Amino acid sequence: MSVYEPEALIAKDIDAYLDQHQHKSLLRFITCGSVDDGKSTLIGRLLYDSKMIFEDQLAALEADSKRVGTQGQNIDFALLVDGLAAEREQGITIDVAYRFFTTEKRKFIVADTPGHEQYTRNMVTGASTADLAVILVDARKGVLTQTRRHSYLAHLLGIRHLVLAVNKMDLVGYSQSTYDKIVADYAAFAASIGIAGFTPMPISGYQGDNVTTRSAHTPWYQGPTLIGHLESVELDVAADQAKPFRLPVQWVNRPNQDFRGFAGMIAGGTVRPGDKVRILPSGHTSTVSRIVTFDGDLDAAVAGQSVTLTLADEVDCSRGDVIAAASDPCQVADQFEATIVWMAAEPMLPGRPYWLKLGTQLVTANVQAPKYQVNVNTMEHLAAKTLELNAIGVANLSTDRPISFEPYSASRDLGGFILIDKLTNATVAAGLLHFSLRRSQNVHWQALDVSREAHARLKNQSPAVLWFTGLSGAGKSTIANRVEKKLLRMNRHTFLLDGDNVRHGLNKDLGFTDADRVENIRRVGEVAKLMTDAGLVVLTAFISPFRAEREMVRQMMAPGEFFEIFIDTPLADAEQRDVKGLYKKARSGTLKNFTGIDSPYEPPENPDLRIDTTKVTPDEAAEMVIKLLFGEL
């Protein structure tokens, strides 16, 4: 690792320098430690070593060092960033100060939090945007209560990269055994709170050992320097872009009647024109038409980019909605368990309505009394009736309408929220969603009542859904009818949900647009699910053209109870049969949105059973389905 010496390149070839610096990445990190750990000295050193200090500042620094510094005639780097005493006198709230420096590989934003009272609130704020945390430990003191507290908070806020900087190594004679013991102590603690890994290093912020340059005093240390590590640590870019797509809609862009764009910053995943998306919480689906930017349309956009999407359909979508991957949407719920960090002098009032802001959604929320409070020094759970300033607790909360969310562990943007006092408008708390309560409540509720197992036992059968999918006229209803008759003869309790019949009643309000087709399948899925709860073997005969909805229905059912049966009839054959005369109408244009003609059909990729109707008779097909149901295939 070499010292960063940009001057030569700047002076020699500014264009090459600019080119190099336009391709840097950005790393945001937080430094954790109290005054005595040498945090300010370390940050000052980083700024100094990366040549981010101008001569006039340096002159002032040298003068101040001699006047008020704590390092004798040497430069007191802490003075570069401190100046906090004066601010305290002026009564200015100090929570987080942001410092900036750059090397040839990365730009860094350092969140610096003063390490005294208010520490929890400040550190949580700084950690909320950090990719990495530098935990400073004084080599003379080892792992202290505050080290554990800092680590717990960093871990709580989802920081995946931790650096254990054992500082002031110069004051312990660069002793390897001292260092090894601290690292071992810390490793034991880290494992106990679920920290998967960390990068330890012996440094001296004051002397500069292993900060920018490898130290001659620690030949036993083979790892990277602090800057070397900060420059090279792998960010979670690829993982974030591989997540399912999420765009919280910030603003609807409507410059004229012909353009309607949905603007926001992508919270996760990747999006491309042609991608199927679902609008949450409504559940309507559409397709991405364009990714519009000032610099031209994009072929793809990824997490962290601010974009504007247009959709193929005129679907309802406004601020607060989330546009998500249709095949893997996020959850929608109105009751949650969450960790809450209280940040206001006024304690939390369980039951009082607060504004809750999550992503671009603003709702009213009620927080229940905490289940427990966490002692941030010992990680013990304490009983608590409320939460005071800087307290962290776990509580249930409910919102006045459903919100789209993800657990905080999966997404900071869709799992982190703030609470706002409705009277003072102050931000009073930060929260991290764990999970929605609905599912766990249902299981509990059913267990007390006549259970689905009881229903099934009474009928002496296992409930199941036989889901027939295929083009119109493929033979779904014909085969399903034969299967049901056979099952009846076997004393099975069944029910056949047929597409046409359902559209005469339950779904008579739905048409054949993509959105309506999705809703059609969703409702049928819910009905089929209720019927399996009642112990029935359900047969459904619906075109169900989209993979995403068939997958959605599969997810609704108990494991092993859903069978996707693909009635595979080539379009030409189905059209030739045209039992209901619909293909003729579709071809003549009098029938719109007809699957296979002007509306797509997405064949199953891995159906539980595929029936090629050009090769088997309806009766043979029915036999195959029976075998599938009884596990004889």
Add this chain to the structure above:
Amino acid sequence: MSIELTHLRRLEAESIQIFREVVAETENPVMLYSVGKDSAVMMHLARKAFFPAMPPFPLLHVDTTWKFRAMYELRDRMAKESGMQLLVHQNPDALARGINPFDHGGLHTDLWKTEGLKQALDKYGFDAAFGGARRDEEKSRAKERIFSFRSANHRWDPKNQRPELWRLYNTKKAKGESIRVFPISNWTELDIWQYIHLENIPIVPLYFAAERPTVERDGLILMVDDDRFRLKPGEKPVMRSIRFRTLGCYPLTGAVESHAATLPEVIQEMLLTTTSERQGRAIDHDQAASMEKKKQEGYF
């Protein structure tokens, strides 16, 4: 295959997110447009944020009548080019009293800028104003929030600032309160220059070195931009190759001697230079007039 976002793209995305959040959650926003390089970047980002629509807010120039002529030219050109509405406010009181930087010292800034800004915000009823301040400009700004709240009489209450977590901004405010929003808080001077270079953003030519008529006073090189400049007895304008690192009222803004006539040369000089940006502004040298105090009084 993942797409690597550079630091400039991430800063850009963050700024755009802030612009959109303000437009979505406030009633009557405005952008303070001072015609400097930070304003130029801010305006460019605003145009990106709302494309293909125009930014749904006007530009407000709180004018002192003492800006460089080249600034007025670029201001009018950019307003025209962007199609955005340009509001120019000159404090009528300062105008009537003939307040100028030669006779009135600190009062000049106070009346034209601080009071002028308050007047304009009140006159149009703006409840949110975008400003181009950056956290790297000086130590006291490092802890500034991106959203800064002002009381109905424009006072800043430093004891009551809201924590800013994740990308969540609490924009709730009482009637009469307003917000100053700084979308380029996390940009450094180098980022600004690189972005101007990368995106080809028009800036005032005064940032580039050229032969200009100057006088030297109190260690500052001042440009004689028009015949209102009062020459002291015996003082004669001298042609020097100069440029400006920061732009304000021309009689108060110090130039640096330079031959950097292109953007890369300017950046090169900036990187190799040894004095920090705000040194060129007379305002910061005012005895103990800390930024903090000015902010509490309503200075942007």
